[in-house]
Amino acid sequence: MRVVIAEDQVLLRAGLARLFQDGGHEVVGVRGDVEDLEQLVEETKPDLVVLDVRMPPTFTDEGTNAAQHLKETRPDLGVLVLSQHIETKHAIELTTYAAFGYLLKDRVLDVEEFLHTAERVAAGGSALDPEVISRLLARRRASPADSLTERELDVLALMAEGLTNAGIAEKLVITERTVETHVRHVLTKLDVPEDSHRHRRVLAVLAHLRSG
Amino acid sequence: MAGSRLDARHVLLLAMTLTCEAFAVIASWSLEPYWDTLIYAAFSPAVVVIGVLIATHHPRNPVGWLLAAGGVLTAFSDAAQGWALRGHEEGWPGVAAADLLANSIWLASGALTVATFLIFPSGHLVSRSWAWVLALGVLGSSLGTVGWLLSPDSGEAFIGGENPYAVEGSPAEAAYFVGLSALAAALLLSVVSIVVRLRSAEGVERQQLKWFLFGAVLSAAIPPAMAPLWFSVPAVRPVTALALFALPVTAGIAMLRYRLYDVDLIISRTVLYSLVTALVAAGYVVTALVLGVFLGHGSAWTTAGATLVAALSFRPLRQRLQSQVDRWLAPTRQQAVLTLRKFMADLRADREEPEGVEAALQRALADPGVRLRFHIPESSEPLDIHGAPAPTSAGREVVPISRSGVLLGDVLLPAVAEERRAVLPAVLAEADLAVEIARLRVLLSRRLDEVKDSRRRIVTAAENERRRIERDLHDGAQQRLVSIGLALRHAQHELRGGVAPGAESVIGAAVDEVTLAIAELRELAHGIRPGCLDEGLSGALHELAGKMVFPVRVDASDTRYPPEVEAAAYFIACEGLTNAVKHARATHAEVEVDTLGDRLVLSVTDDGVGGAEPRAGSGLIGISDRVAAHGGTFALESRPGRGTRLVAEIPCVS
Numbered sequence: 021m022r023v024v025i026a027e028d029q030v031l032l033r034a035g036l037a038r039l040f041q042d043g044g045h046e047v048v049g050v051r052g053d054v055e056d057l058e059q060l061v062e063e064t065k066p067d068l069v070v071l072d073v074r075m076p077p078t079f080t081d082e083g084t085n086a087a088q089h090l091k092e093t094r095p096d097l098g099v100l101v102l103s104q105h106i107e108t109k110h111a112i113e114l115t116t117y118a119a120f121g122y123l124l125k126d127r128v129l130d131v132e133e134f135l136h137t138a139e140r141v142a143a144g145g146s147a148l149d150p151e152v153i154s155r156l157l158a159r160r161r162a163s164p165a166d167s168l169t170e171r172e173l174d175v176l177a178l179m180a181e182g183l184t185n186a187g188i189a190e191k192l193v194i195t196e197r198t199v200e201t202h203v204r205h206v207l208t209k210l211d212v213p214e215d216s217h218r219h220r221r222v223l224a225v226l227a228h229l230r231s232g
Numbered sequence: 233m234a235g236s237r238l239d240a241r242h243v244l245l246l247a248m249t250l251t252c253e254a255f256a257v258i259a260s261w262s263l264e265p266y267w268d269t270l271i272y273a274a275f276s277p278a279v280v281v282i283g284v285l286i287a288t289h290h291p292r293n294p295v296g297w298l299l300a301a302g303g304v305l306t307a308f309s310d311a312a313q314g315w316a317l318r319g320h321e322e323g324w325p326g327v328a329a330a331d332l333l334a335n336s337i338w339l340a341s342g343a344l345t346v347a348t349f350l351i352f353p354s355g356h357l358v359s360r361s362w363a364w365v366l367a368l369g370v371l372g373s374s375l376g377t378v379g380w381l382l383s384p385d386s387g388e389a390f391i392g393g394e395n396p397y398a399v400e401g402s403p404a405e406a407a408y409f410v411g412l413s414a415l416a417a418a419l420l421l422s423v424v425s426i427v428v429r430l431r432s433a434e435g436v437e438r439q440q441l442k443w444f445l446f447g448a449v450l451s452a453a454i455p456p457a458m459a460p461l462w463f464s465v466p467a468v469r470p471v472t473a474l475a476l477f478a479l480p481v482t483a484g485i486a487m488l489r490y491r492l493y494d495v496d497l498i499i500s501r502t503v504l505y506s507l508v509t510a511l512v513a514a515g516y517v518v519t520a521l522v523l524g525v526f527l528g529h530g531s532a533w534t535t536a537g538a539t540l541v542a543a544l545s546f547r548p549l550r551q552r553l554q555s556q557v558d559r560w561l562a563p564t565r566q567q568a569v570l571t572l573r574k575f576m577a578d579l580r581a582d583r584e585e586p587e588g589v590e591a592a593l594q595r596a597l598a599d600p601g602v603r604l605r606f607h608i609p610e611s612s613e614p615l616d617i618h619g620a621p622a623p624t625s626a627g628r629e630v631v632p633i634s635r636s637g638v639l640l641g642d643v644l645l646p647a648v649a650e651e652r653r654a655v656l657p658a659v660l661a662e663a664d665l666a667v668e669i670a671r672l673r674v675l676l677s678r679r680l681d682e683v684k685d686s687r688r689r690i691v692t693a694a695e696n697e698r699r700r701i702e703r704d705l706h707d708g709a710q711q712r713l714v715s716i717g718l719a720l721r722h723a724q725h726e727l728r729g730g731v732a733p734g735a736e737s738v739i740g741a742a743v744d745e746v747t748l749a750i751a752e753l754r755e756l757a758h759g760i761r762p763g764c765l766d767e768g769l770s771g772a773l774h775e776l777a778g779k780m781v782f783p784v785r786v787d788a789s790d791t792r793y794p795p796e797v798e799a800a801a802y803f804i805a806c807e808g809l810t811n812a813v814k815h816a817r818a819t820h821a822e823v824e825v826d827t828l829g830d831r832l833v834l835s836v837t838d839d840g841v842g843g844a845e846p847r848a849g850s851g852l853i854g855i856s857d858r859v860a861a862h863g864g865t866f867a868l869e870s871r872p873g874r875g876t877r878l879v880a881e882i883p884c885v886s
Binding site: 158 | 706710711717718725743746750754757758763764774775778
C-alpha cells in the first residue's frame with residue numbers, strides 16, 4: 021500500500037511513517053501542511069492519504085477541508101483523517117464518502133488494528149472511530165423511542181464503524197449467522213432499509229443516528 | 233472692560249465732592265448735631281460714587297450722570313452751609329450768599345430727581361409725551377428757586393433769620409408756591425411714569441424697576457413712619473437720615489448688580505417684617521392699654537403682659553402673613569417654591585421618582601430647556617439625570633450645585649426669564665435633597681454597570697482561558713504522548729523476535745499506559761471545555777445527556793448563540809444534571825433550550841426529591857453567579873417531593 025502522510029508535528033509524522041513502513045507499506049510522501057498535497061497525490065498516486073485535522077496556517081480544520089477536497093476529486097482514493105478529539109459533525113459529513121475513515125489520533129498506538137483499518141479504507145471501506153459511534157448512540161439513548169438490546173447496540177456500533185458481518189462476528193466472538201440476526205433486528209428497529217452494500221448500510225445507520 | 237475705566241470727568245466729580253464735604257465737615261463741626269454733619273457728608277460722596285460707577289459701566293446712559301450731578305449739588309450745598317455756619321461764628325464775608333446757596337439747591341435737586349425717575353433705567357423716556365413732565369419739573373424748579381430767593385417769608389430758614397435778598401411786595405411768594413406745586417406735580421407724575429414703565433417691562437428691566445421702586449418707597453416711607461418717635465427717641469433721627477441712602481443704593485444695585493439678590497424676596501420680606509412689626513407693636517400697645525385699665529398704667533404686670541402678647545404673637549403672625557405677602561408681591565417665587573414643595577411631598581409619598589426633580593425644576597422655572605447634570609468621580613464627563621452623557625453647556629448659563637463643599641453638578645439654563653432666574657436659589661434650596669438622591673442613583677447605577685461589565689469581562693476571559701487550555705492539552709501534551717507511543721511501538725517492532733523478549737512486553741505495557749494517559753487527558757480537556765461546544769449547544773447537550781446514568785431528554789434546536797452564552801448554558805445544564813444525580817436521586821430529567829426574544833432560556837427539570845436550596849458552596853450558587861455574570865436571571869423551583877426545575881435566562885448580547 022502506498023501511503024502519503026500530512027502531519028505538522030515532526031515527531032508524529034516520523035512516527036507515523038515508521039509505523040506504516042514497519043507494517044510493510046510504502047510511504048511515498050510526507051508533508052507538514054496541506055499546501056501542495058494535491059500535487060503530491062497526483063505525482064505519487066498513493067492508495068491512502070493520512071491527514072491530521074489541525075494543520076497550518078490556522079490550526080483549525082485545514083485537514084478536514086483538504087480531505088473533503090480530495091474525496092470530491094478522487095472518490096476512489098482512500099482518505100484517513102486523524103483528530104485530537106471527537107468532532108461528530110465533521111466525522112459524519114465526511115463518512116458519506118466511500119473509502120473514508122475518521123479516527124482519534126491515539127488509535128495509532130494499537131498498531132495492528134490501526135493498520136487493519138487503514139487497509140480497509142484504502143480498499144474502499146469505511147472507518148468511523150468507535151468513540152464517535154458511542155457518542156451518537158449515547159445521544160440516541162437519550163430518546164426512549166428505541167429499545168435495542170445491549171448486544172444489538174454492540175452490533176450497531178461495529179456496523180457503523182464499517183465492519184462487515186464477518187468482521188463483527190470475529191470481534192464479538194459469535195457466529196456470523198448470529199450477527200446476521202442481530203443486524204436484521206437492528207435495521208428493522210431503526211427503520212433502515214436492508215441493503216447488501218456495505219458502505220450504504222453504514223450511511224443509513226449513521227443518517228438515522230444523526231437524526232436522533 | 234473698556235467701558236468701566238475711570239476718566240478725567242469721573243475723577244473731577246469725585247474730587248469736587250470730596251473737597252466740598254471735607255470742608256463742610258471741618259467748617260460745620262460742633263455747630264450742628266454730629267450725626268447731621270457726618271451722615272450728610274457721607275451721603276453726597278456715596279451718591280457720586282454710585283453715579284460714577286453706573287456712568288463707567290453705562291457711559292451712554294444719563295442715569296449715572298444724573299445721580300452724580302445730584303450728589304455734587306448736595307456736596308456744594310453742604311459746603312455752602314458749612315461756610316455760612318462757620319462764617320456766622322467767625323465773621324467771615326459772604327455768609328448770607330453762602331446760606332442762600334445752601335438753602336436753594338434742594339429745588340434744583342428736585343428737577344434732577346424728576347429727570348432720573350423719568351428715564352430710569354434705560355436712559356430714555358417711556359414715550360415722547362412724558363417730555364412735558366420733565367419740562368414741568370424744570371420750570372417748577374426754576375420758578376420755585378427764583379420765588380424762594382426773593383420771598384421774605386423764606387427768611388426763617390436762614391441763619392440770620394432773615395432773607396437778605398427779599399424783595400418786599402413782589403409776587404415772589406406766589407411764584408414760589410406755583411413753582412413748588414409744579415415740581416411736586418412733576419415728581420408725582422415721574423413716579424407714575426415708573427409704574428407705567430413697570431407694567432409693560434419684562435426681564436432685566438422689570439427687576440431693575442422693582443429695585444428702584446423699592447428704594448423710592450423706603451426713602452419715602454421711613455421718615456413718616458419714624459415721625460411718631462422723632463421727639464421721644466432721638467436715635468431715630470440718624471436712622472431716618474440713613475433712609476436717604478436707600479434710593480441711590482437701590483438704583484446702583486438695579487443698574488449694576490440686579491442679579492445678585494432676589495428683589496422679589498427682599499421686597500416681600502421687607503413688607504412682611506414691616507407688617508409684622510407694626511402689628512406686634514399695635515398688639516403691645518392695645519394689650520398695655522387694656523391691662524392698664526385693670527392693673528394700673530406703668531405696672532410691671534402690664535408691661536410683662538404686653539411683652540408676652542407681643543412675643544407670643546410674633547411667630548404665628550409671621551407664618552400667617554408670609555404666604556399671603558408672597559402671593560401678592562412675589563407670585564412667581566411663591567409658585568416656583570410651591571411647585572418644588574409639592575414635588576418633594578410626592579417624592580416622600582412615593583408618587584414621584586427622584587429623577588422627576590428635573591421636570592419639577594422645568595415646571596418651576598417655566599422652561600422645558602432646563603437641565604440637570606451631575607459630576608461623578610467615575611466619569612470624566614458630566615452625566616444627565618438618567619446617567620447618560622449630559623448635553624453640552626453651549627448657549628446655556630451654568631449654575632453650579634454644591635452640598636457640603638462638594639460640587640454635585642450644575643443646572644443648565646437656556647434662556648430663563650429674569651424673574652424666574654431670580655428664584656433659582658430658593659427653588660434649589662427646596663430641591664437639593666432630591667437632586668442629591670438622583671445623583672446618588674446615577675452614581676450607583678454607573679458603578680453597578682461597571683461592576684457588571686467587569687464581571688462579564690472576567691467570565692469571558694475565563695471562558696477564553698478554558699478554550700486555550702483545552703487546545704493546549706490536545707495539541708501539546710496529547711500529541712506528544714502519541715509520538716512517544718509511536719516511538720515505543722517502533723522500538724517494540726525492532727526488538728521483535730530478537731534477543732530480549734522480556735523488553736518487548738515491557739514496552740507493550742508502557743504503550744498501554746501511554747494510551748490510558750491520552751484517554752485521561754482527553755477527558756480532562758473535555759471537562760475543562762467540551763470541544764463539541766464548537767459545533768453547537770444542541771450537540772453538546774445531547775452528548776452530555778448521553779453520559780448520564782438516567783434517561784435525559786434534550787429539547788434543543790440547532791440555533792446558534794454567542795459562544796460564551798452557549799458555554800454558560802452548557803455548564804449550567806451540567807450543574808443542574810449533576811445536582812439531579814448527586815442530591816435529588818432523580819430517575820429522569822429534561823433539558824430544554826429555547827429562544828425568547830434576544831434571550832436564551834435554558835431549563836433543567838428532574839423528578840427527584842426536590843427541596844434544593846442555593847447554599848454557599850453549592851452548585852446552584854455557582855449557576856446563579858454564572859447567569860448573573862451574563863446579565864441574566866435565574867429561577868429555582870424545588871418543593872420537597874415535587875422535583876426540581878431551574879430556569880436560566882441569558883441575554884444574547886455579543
